[in-house]
Amino acid sequence: MIQTENIPVKKEEEIADLLCELTRLCNIKEEHLASTFNLSPGEFRLLKCFVSKESYTTKELCYLLNLTPGRITHLVSSLEKKNLIKRYVTPIDRRNIIISLSSASRNFINSIYADHVNFHNNVLIKVTEKKKREILSSLKMLVDSLQKWINEK
Known part of the structure; x- marks a missing residue:
């Protein structure tokens, strides 16, 4: 950046x-x-x-x-x-x-x-459950926004 x-x-x-x-x-x-x-x-x-x-x-x-x-x-x-x-x-x-x-x-x-999921579990091992929920929510919003953009183009 x-x-x-x-x-x-x-x-x-x-x-x-x-x-x-x-x-x-x-x-x-x-x-x-x-x-x-x-x-x-x-x-x-x-x-x-x-x-x-x-x-x-x-x-x-x-x-x-x-x-x-x-x-x-x-x-x-x-x-x-x-x-x-x-x-x-x-x-x-x-x-x-x-x-x-x-x-x-x-x-x-x-x-x-299983290896794919395990990799992500290891990446997020030090992230609290609360932060994981926040990340999940933010990622869902982002995916929804991008999907909406794709559907409209």
């Missing part, structure tokens, strides 16, 4: 700077966590989607990850080679592809998610 003694930084500018730094640090964190599982950051993010849902269409993954269909296809092909996910053509419309976990990958996904 750039700040001189004579020029006060507005709160909005400080928030913008902090968000950029948080994004940078989160990218470093994801690269590290992904590498511990021999995954690329893109593969890691795609697999995290399967913690809460068993299968997705390519279109759903494009929306969730904000990636092009070509990039999703590349990630899916890579994860398919690692026997972590499977693709199925839908019987109703053969143009639609359903992507789901392979039968052997559920434990792997759970392990990835």
Whole structure:
């Protein structure tokens, strides 16, 4: 963050700077966590989607990850080679592809998610429960504001 003694930084500018730094640090964190599982950051993010849902269409993954269909296809092909996910053509419309976990990958996904949560627990270990609630509330407001902006553009 750039700040001189004579020029006060507005709160909005400080928030913008902090968000950029948080994004940078989160990218470093994801690269590290992904590498511990021999995954690329893109593969890691795609697999995290399967913690809460068993299968997705390519279109759903494009929306969730904000990636092009070509990039999703590349990630899916890579994860398919690692026997972590499977693709199925839908019987109703053969143009639609359903992507789901392979039968052997559920434990792997759970392990990835557990490490992801454990990392954040360790980062916040010295933060009081009250402060955690405040952080959570602030992050929810920020996510809601950003989601509203995205939906309006």
